[in-house]
Amino acid sequence: MGLLEIKDLKVHYPLKSGFLSSKKSLAAVDGISLALEEGKNYGLVGESGSGKSTVGRAIVGLERITAGQIIYEGTDVTAAIGKRKSAHKRNVQMIFQDSGASLNPKKQIGQIISEPLHNFEQLSQQEEKKRVLELLEMVGLPEDALRKYPHEFTGGQMQRIALARAVALRPKFVIADEPVSVLDLSVQAQVLNYMKRIQEQYKLSYLFISHDLGVVKQMCDELAIMYRGRFVEYGDRQDIYLNPQHIYTKRLLSAIPNLDPENRELHKRLRREIESEYKQSMESYLAKDGRVGDLIPLSETHRIAGKPSKGER
């Protein structure tokens, strides 16, 4: 049995309509499906505005789902996920790009990390403190962090605090929405290492949301490439990096900086070629019906749920 299945998920935001104009909506997520297995990591990649965060927020119940289903360990939880203190809240956690904004500035770190334990577990004070200290240690923070406030920590430390809080209830699934994108490269690597270590310890799965294919490369087994609310390509990491099918994926890959001076010129030339192919493709899809996913129909590239065989490409 899979861990989490998303079936034809749609999140449409109503747009303000004028006095005489008909009601319109923005299809932020427009019919995506995904099957996630336990212990594996998944990446959701696309440019800003493609709908990645909306998917993550819908899975944890922070967005109203327009249509589709979310199935957790075989149970349809679509109706339950918005409810406070539901089992889904416990099983599926989320960390955000800017923990400075998502951690309550008026609360001490000890209170912040123990909050989910308070809400969901009946622990004695001593047990709770022991657990919070374990969590702090797990993300490399000292005991005296307990009584400090979020503003006393660096960006990387705050992401580690958010991580400790997210895994306090030992969830099987954590959604990480651009968790390192505002951090320096060396700090990024540190946070990702903590995430990996915790995953090994807890055997959890991440859905790693990022605009940067370079970052998800280290973290994910499978990747979905998203454009305008839809998946244009889905597959395992090796296939996507070595044999991208869709021009949009190729373009995202070409945006990863090439640090090898010997290959820099070749990289620049390839980028130019891809950019020109991308422009032509975009013109042809705009002339058609505006759905870039139709440039390469999903059936010809990847089956939406599950890994496709090579013969299907």
Ligand SMILES: Nc1ncnc2c1ncn2[C@@H]1O[C@H](COP(=O)(O)OP(=O)(O)OP(=O)(O)O)[C@@H](O)[C@H]1O
């Ligand atoms: N509450 C909202 N009301 C209306 N439109 C929204 C709302 N939230 C997001 N959108 C729109 O939905 C689309 C998808 O946004 P989303 O944040 O999911 O994209 P994203 O790929 O995560 O991009 P980013 O990395 O910039 O957050 C965008 O056009 C965005 O402007």
